[in-house]
Amino acid sequence: MMASLSENTLKQYNTTFRLWWRFCFQTGISVYEATTEELIRFLHNIFETANLKYGSFNSHRSALSLILEPSVTDNPILNRFMKGLSKLRPAAPRYNATWDPNSLLQYAERLPNPLTLQELSRKLVTLLCLITGHRLQTIAKIKLSNFIYGEDAIQILIADPIKTSGRNQLQPTLHIPFFKEKRFLCCASALTEYIDRTSYLRHGQDTLFLSYRRPHLVASKQTLSRWVKEFLQAAGIDTSVFKAHSTRHSSTSAALRNGIAVDVICKTAGWSQRTATFAKFYNRPLVPPNEFARAVCNVSHSRHADLP
Template sequence: MGNSIDDTRVKRFMKGVYRLRPPAPKYDITWEPNLVLNYLSKLWPNHTLSLEDLSKKAVTLIALVTAHRVQTISLIKTRNVFVNQGSEVIIKIPDFIETSRLDAHQPLLKLPFFTPRPEICPALCVLAYLNRTENLPVNNQDRLFLSYKKPYKEISTQTLSRWIKTILANSGLDTTIFSAHSTRHASTSSAYRLEVNLDIIRRTAGWSEASGVFAKFYNKEVIVNDKSSFAQSILSNHCN
């Protein structure tokens, strides 16, 4: 009986704390993807880049045009990367991730061949990265992203986040405010502003149709210096 009373008091206390200090989104504003795409467009041609620059460019482009978490990107395996009839690169993620559940589909990342601006084409960049790393001396490692220095080995989510933050910093963004995860805020907010259908935004980023996460935490005012494709909208806006 005493435990039941104590439990009730704890629940009432926690409700009071929630009302006084409800959870707040990390960012009140976000950045325009063009700021980063402008920088990445200078890292060209892909075959002339150092492995370090090519690695950081590839992971940042994937983050921007898929709006997925770095955790998801870190799980990409080379055997799950496919070219779909020359129109896009398809990446399957069969591993358990943060949003995995019985009634949800696993992520399917789609990287278009963006012919208007090949220097920011995510599909070309990933294929260039695969070509560069194909013959590296690695032992039984099939993760897409490897360290760019010997010994070449699989890297952690934290390392990928540092790579993206380096690109953000080089693009002129304040990385004391914006983390690698801010790519998710930037691309989804920008896509919404560009009138991409909300269902497409949710589906691309891995949210359910009924999810209110985007409206509550991700739809932010974009700092600015009916499209059917999320990735194409992010990249096409760079051409305007």
Template structure:
């Protein structure tokens, strides 16, 4: 960065623009580039688009996917600048990669949330459940009801949960994967499913908070381990909990992981006519995002915000 004219006193601030997950991902790409430069006696920090295209072509010929190559380009833009990584020649190269090896959806089909909800109906009444079963039930229902990533759900804090007679509202104030200037933070709305209390995410969440209140002590984040010493759990642990429920529900967990709850719930809501903008807002996609439409481009009818959850849990 210094060689690109960035003041050394500004580097720490600029590096703060990257999340820890992004930096971990970039480290792999930067190491790969460093080895390539070392083998070919090239300057690691100073290159041009010709050399970059040679490097990316070598990776492509070794089987790298479009997304992997794009990750390499994003990482190298830190070193080489966008004049090298995003010029006309590089853009044309990526258009060619897209046509030769188009990125595919991880799932060709999805599972019906009803399978999981029918299974979780057996986890009732909530006050009779062990802490483990209540924890697994709560995170799975919350994942389906919110269509949020596990990272986002792991950041829920007790102080940011608001209860009223009709619904529970959860604000997320920590930075997440999609946080950027001008973009609103997630707002999770859980209406009470009075017709189906056995799998009502709002009711289950209240029971979970009550049951863990004397265990969490000063812990501000809602999800804690069901084993002593009951410390906060990370997003990977929450994913493991959800995957256990999916497996017990008969879902093929060799194919579907915890993240598939996001795919399953938005697809179910779409099939039942929930407005596309409501789905986008619930899942945290921007108004211009085509992530959902790319795979589910069908007419939908007008719907209210609460109907996203109602469509899944009715």
């Protein structure tokens, strides 16, 4: 049963359990045998003391459903209370607008050549996020043993579980095309350069990204997030507003503006099948997966063999 929960979910639920334990201790409630009314008191207490959105309350409910009776957490009274929370504290998107990737791409083109390993690391992880539309969690799980080198592109299979992994769910494949027209924006070329320059640091390590500082351990998702944020800031993007995850918003919006069908964007970026089904309602045609990355960088088809 514990294995059914991801590591990140467990960390998130631990916050709930600490709050619940403290509330039960202070009010004399049984931790494992509370009633629906007592659960509502707990959620209402959080509502009055913290300015949280509906998603946080729903997460608390999900966590406590693991330790309380189903009749407590799936109760008509609680359902009505949760509906009230959704009205009073509605979930809202993190961003009301997104940034244009052109400013970042222009900055990347102006960088001196050759780059230091630090600069190359930041540039590569940011470009990977941008041209794939995937989460940093996915980028952090890239392994060299899952590369498939083609004439026009590199395909990367993501074998490890990610946020959207589940039964009957296909694991994502990242498509990294070679760009001839914009050599300094060619993520595939930066990828091969990074692999060559870190080969002597690996000592058998299969994970793609390593820390550029000694002892060159595997770079965590948090480290990659910091690299992306630093690259965005250097490109003039307001990182007090836009975090590393905003690359996902920016790239998918740019792809849509450049004519990529919604269902292709959803499939490429790894969004749910329900979203893809909604996109198919508009009867958009499918295009080759490499076209997503090309549309973001606004370049035409090329072959890496022609790169200087």
